[in-house]
Amino acid sequence: MALENKVPPGPLSEKWTKYKSTMNLVAPNNKRRIEVIVVGTGLAGASAAATLGELGYQVKCFCFHDSPRRAHSIAAQGGINAAKNYQNDGDSVYRLFYDTIKGGDYRSREANVHRLAEASTEIIDQCVAQGVPFAREYGGLLANRSFGGVQVSRTFYARGQTGQQLLLGAYQALSRQIAKGTVKMYNRHEMLDLVKVDGKARGIIARNLLTGELERFAAHSVVLGTGGYGNVYYLSTNAMGSNVSAAWRAVRKGALMANPCFTQIHPTCIPVSGEYQSKLTLMSESLRNDGRVWVPKSVADAEAIQRGEKTALDIPEEDRDYYLERRYPAFGNLVPRDVASRAAKVACDEGKGVSKTGLAVYLDFASAIIRYGKSEALTTGISNPTEAKIKELGEEVVAKKYGNLFQMYEKITGENPYKMPMKIYPAVHYTMGGLWVDYNLETNVPGLFALGEANFSDHGANRLGASALMQGLADGYFVIPYTIGSFLANEIRTPAFSTDMPEFEQAENDVANRMEKIMNIQGDQSVESFHRRLGKIMWDHCGMSRNAEGLKEGRQKIRALREEFYRDVFVPGRADEFNPELEKALRVADFLEMGEVMILDALERNESCGGHFREEYKSEEGEAKRNDADYTHVSAWEWDDTNPILHKEALEFENVELKTRSYK
Amino acid sequence: MKLHLKIWRQKTSTATGSYETHTVEADEHMSFLEMLDVLNEQLISEKKDPVAFEHDCREGICGACSMVIDGRPHGPQNGTTTCQLHMRAYKENDTITIEPFRVGAFPVVKDLVVERSSFDRIIQAGGYVSVNTGQAQDANATPIEGGIAAEAFDAATCIGCGACAAACPNGSAMLFTSAKVNHLAKLPQGQVEHKKRVQSMVAQMDKEGFGFCSNVKACEVECPKEISTENIAALNRAYISSMFTTSD
Numbered sequence: 004m005a006l007e008n009k010v011p012p013g014p015l016s017e018k019w020t021k022y023k024s025t026m027n028l029v030a031p032n033n034k035r036r037i038e039v040i041v042v043g044t045g046l047a048g049a050s051a052a053a054t055l056g057e058l059g060y061q062v063k064c065f066c067f068h069d070s071p072r073r074a075h076s077i078a079a080q081g082g083i084n085a086a087k088n089y090q091n092d093g094d095s096v097y098r099l100f101y102d103t104i105k106g107g108d109y110r111s112r113e114a115n116v117h118r119l120a121e122a123s124t125e126i127i128d129q130c131v132a133q134g135v136p137f138a139r140e141y142g143g144l145l146a147n148r149s150f151g152g153v154q155v156s157r158t159f160y161a162r163g164q165t166g167q168q169l170l171l172g173a174y175q176a177l178s179r180q181i182a183k184g185t186v187k188m189y190n191r192h193e194m195l196d197l198v199k200v201d202g203k204a205r206g207i208i209a210r211n212l213l214t215g216e217l218e219r220f221a222a223h224s225v226v227l228g229t230g231g232y233g234n235v236y237y238l239s240t241n242a243m244g245s246n247v248s249a250a251w252r253a254v255r256k257g258a259l260m261a262n263p264c265f266t267q268i269h270p271t272c273i274p275v276s277g278e279y280q281s282k283l284t285l286m287s288e289s290l291r292n293d294g295r296v297w298v299p300k301s302v303a304d305a306e307a308i309q310r311g312e313k314t315a316l317d318i319p320e321e322d323r324d325y326y327l328e329r330r331y332p333a334f335g336n337l338v339p340r341d342v343a344s345r346a347a348k349v350a351c352d353e354g355k356g357v358s359k360t361g362l363a364v365y366l367d368f369a370s371a372i373i374r375y376g377k378s379e380a381l382t383t384g385i386s387n388p389t390e391a392k393i394k395e396l397g398e399e400v401v402a403k404k405y406g407n408l409f410q411m412y413e414k415i416t417g418e419n420p421y422k423m424p425m426k427i428y429p430a431v432h433y434t435m436g437g438l439w440v441d442y443n444l445e446t447n448v449p450g451l452f453a454l455g456e457a458n459f460s461d462h463g464a465n466r467l468g469a470s471a472l473m474q475g476l477a478d479g480y481f482v483i484p485y486t487i488g489s490f491l492a493n494e495i496r497t498p499a500f501s502t503d504m505p506e507f508e509q510a511e512n513d514v515a516n517r518m519e520k521i522m523n524i525q526g527d528q529s530v531e532s533f534h535r536r537l538g539k540i541m542w543d544h545c546g547m548s549r550n551a552e553g554l555k556e557g558r559q560k561i562r563a564l565r566e567e568f569y570r571d572v573f574v575p576g577r578a579d580e581f582n583p584e585l586e587k588a589l590r591v592a593d594f595l596e597m598g599e600v601m602i603l604d605a606l607e608r609n610e611s612c613g614g615h616f617r618e619e620y621k622s623e624e625g626e627a628k629r630n631d632a633d634y635t636h637v638s639a640w641e642w643d644d645t646n647p648i649l650h651k652e653a654l655e656f657e658n659v660e661l662k663t664r665s666y667k
Numbered sequence: 668m669k670l671h672l673k674i675w676r677q678k679t680s681t682a683t684g685s686y687e688t689h690t691v692e693a694d695e696h697m698s699f700l701e702m703l704d705v706l707n708e709q710l711i712s713e714k715k716d717p718v719a720f721e722h723d724c725r726e727g728i729c730g731a732c733s734m735v736i737d738g739r740p741h742g743p744q745n746g747t748t749t750c751q752l753h754m755r756a757y758k759e760n761d762t763i764t765i766e767p768f769r770v771g772a773f774p775v776v777k778d779l780v781v782e783r784s785s786f787d788r789i790i791q792a793g794g795y796v797s798v799n800t801g802q803a804q805d806a807n808a809t810p811i812e813g814g815i816a817a818e819a820f821d822a823a824t825c826i827g828c829g830a831c832a833a834a835c836p837n838g839s840a841m842l843f844t845s846a847k848v849n850h851l852a853k854l855p856q857g858q859v860e861h862k863k864r865v866q867s868m869v870a871q872m873d874k875e876g877f878g879f880c881s882n883v884k885a886c887e888v889e890c891p892k893e894i895s896t897e898n899i900a901a902l903n904r905a906y907i908s909s910m911f912t913t914s915d
Contacts, residue, residue, distance in 0.1 A: 054800040161820060176795060178795055188787075
């Protein structure tokens with residue numbers, strides 16, 4: 004299959020403007036007759052549904068939660084990037100584009116990334132107009148901070164709850180359209196299949212989670228904004244309900260899954276505390292603006308800490324290894340996530356971990372507290388402040404910037420991070436891979452679009468901090484409203500589809516059979532136990548570092564686990580009622596297939612790039628070593644029960660020179 | 668530690684519910700929901716129906732978790748959602764009573780799960796700024812004093828969990844509604860529609876069957892985001908003044 008990316012011709016910086024101005028449009032009178040299904044109400048889904056509704060399309064929008072406001076975008080903490088250059092520090096659309104391409108280790112599509120950087124500035128304008136309460140300076144103008152992998156301050160934020168505020172903005176825009184009747188909202192409805200008519204995406208089968216009933220929905224086009232697949236690892240920073248099912252069902256109907264092995268392990272999460280753990284909590288990357296990462300220089304000190312005989316405060320300054328500052332002087336603690344995560348793993352593998360399990364490093368705010376305290380004392384006119392006063396003032400400043408994060412840390416761990424450095428460890432956070440889409444964000448199934456984390460297009464092999472919110476909103480507010488016209492302009496004569504068509508009946512029967520099969524197993528093991536085991540296999544064999552042998556073994560283990568699942572899973576209750584265990588079982592069944600594709604992709608990609616680190620391919624200093632000659636392409640997988648098939652889209656770099664990524 | 672749970676079980680929204688007792692073995696580092704996971708795994712291994720409860724992000728921001736623990740929405744700690752409550756707050760042999768939010772406008776779906784779409788409809792009645800995508804001016808064109816933006820933010824941190832209504836003896840949604848009204852009213856962007864917004868959101872709140880506010884202020888105590896009842900006072904002022912001054 005030839006993958007046509009449909010990138011428009013012309014110079015990079017003019018592609019999008021020119022394309023937008025010359026593409027086919029759907030006239031207002033026709034929009035009223037055209038129906039669009041949007042699945043998911045996170046930043047991408049909600050912003051898309053709201054904007055398509057504003058434009059006059061008839062939108063049906065779906066979420067599996069009790070309210071669209073609960074989508075997991077709500078939990079994003081740190082911020083959203085935009086090339087506003089309000090700080091006059093040398094930022095520009097080109098620099099944001101370049102940083103994103105480099106941060107992604109040269110595995111993303113230039114034209115998509117440039118468009119993202121262009122849209123970034125409009126997003127901030129839009130969100131402020133909606134009433135998103137971003138942080139502001141004394142003069143009333145918007146404040147910025149820095150995130151990893153960049154040397155400018157371009158991140159806009161609302162304390163540590165930026166995702167919440169942006170999502171509420173999109174949710175409110177969506178609510179306005181629901182009230183106007185342009186969007187019909189279906190809460191507690193989970194998409195369980197995609198319906199194709201004559202090869203085009205024309206509808207979905209969804210389960211009403213309250214009644215258990217299967218319902219059919221038809222439209223001219225289907226848009227998925229259904230997030231990533233990080234929960235394949237069981238333990239991740241994703242919400243418990245986050246799942247790959249909508250995207251995976253599309254793959255089962257012929258869509259391609261691109262770069263599935265590109266997963267992001269976030270360096271600063273609260274470490275695992277026990278076997279019962281159900282999820283991991285992120286500590287925002289913004290903390291690395293002020294926090295310094297370190298471990299003891301000597302293994303003996305680390306072991307004393309692990310045994311509880313010493314604490315961080317017992318280790319004198321000269322015996323600490325601020326390893327990020329040492330290894331990467333140019334970016335220091337603000338290296339990109341993949342680099343910081345691997346460095347933490349290296350330190351812990353050397354035996355220098357600082358928790359009972361040996362799997363944690365320190366994130367220390369002591370020097371930031373002193374620095375802020377001194378500056379605060381100066382500005383408030385306190386001469387000769389005592390050390391205690393400096394600390395007090397400094398803690399106040401830190402609380403203002405990160406208060407809710409420090410509070411969250413204390414609630415979970417029972418330790419006070421103002422007094423004792425935080426303990427952190429990497430955890431699965433985001434998936435750069437996703438459904439293959441062209442420049443229009445359309446998958447290889449005509450009429451099926453994928454937005455936000457659900458697609459693969461913008462972050463390459465590693466996403467920079469504060470870019471997920473940017474991409475979700477860019478896709479939803481500023482890209483899909485235009486590019487969906489490329490498909491719908493040819494559909495203005497297509498009448499509404501009836502859900503009585505045989506294609507719908509067939510799809511509904513397939514779903515019913517799938518559910519019946521799982522309900523009838525009546526085995527002895529819970530869904531949760533299978534999910535935990537799958538997560539362990541994925542983390543051990545396809546986690547922070549991978550090798551061919553381990554991946555092959557992992558694939559066998561997943562296949563065996565899948566077989567066991569279909570033999571011995573136990574789902575209580577009935578399919579025709581409210582049944583959270585059945586919901587979970589259907590999601591885990593899909594993860595059991597998705598995990599295999601991730602492993603296959605990791606095995607096939609014989610190079611290290613971004614979040615994909617193959618132990619066989621590293622430099623003498625232990626850094627990731629790409630193989631541009633053989634792997635400057637997107638790997639897009641077609642599902643097949645025995646042997647999934649690989650398709651390739653070559654990545655062409657016309658504007659950026661491929662270099663070894665260096666943050667030294 | 669060994670804990671005794673007295674949990675509300677109710678098969679459907681129309682069924683009669685009752686308490687069931689269970690014993691679980693918990694660890695002090697577990698979150699409250701992880702303790703319930705242990706109970707559910709136990710029930711599933713006995714081929715029994717697990718307890719249905721709403722949860723998702725488990726980091727205190729999605730607003731899904733919604734139970735009443737020993738008489739208090741989200742449990743004994745102030746400013747804490749159920750998912751952030753950890754078992755170190757309990758001791759060996761404690762008995763914990765768990766029940767759903769009990770509010771007329773939040774019908775029970777099953778066990779501890781309630782339906783809160785009435786909150787969505789209150790937002791749909793006007794909890795937004797009417798600006799279409801692409802109509803915005805430059806974000807820095809209107810400076811907003813840092814303190815004012817921070818006050819708007821404080822009101823905007825509401826997670827829509829419904830603990831305020833569950834804590835209120837009248838089952839009132841005034842804290843929820845006023846938080847949104849005030850978030851938007853504080854900002855110049857929200858001013859244009861302010862008066863109309865107050866009226867339509869209050870009307871929708873009444874229509875949904877939420878009770879009146881009689882200044883009990885239990886909502887503020889139980890709100891996991893510690894949203895202030897000053898918002899309610901501001902809403903009341905705005906509502907009264909809007910009745911005399913709206914243009915239509």
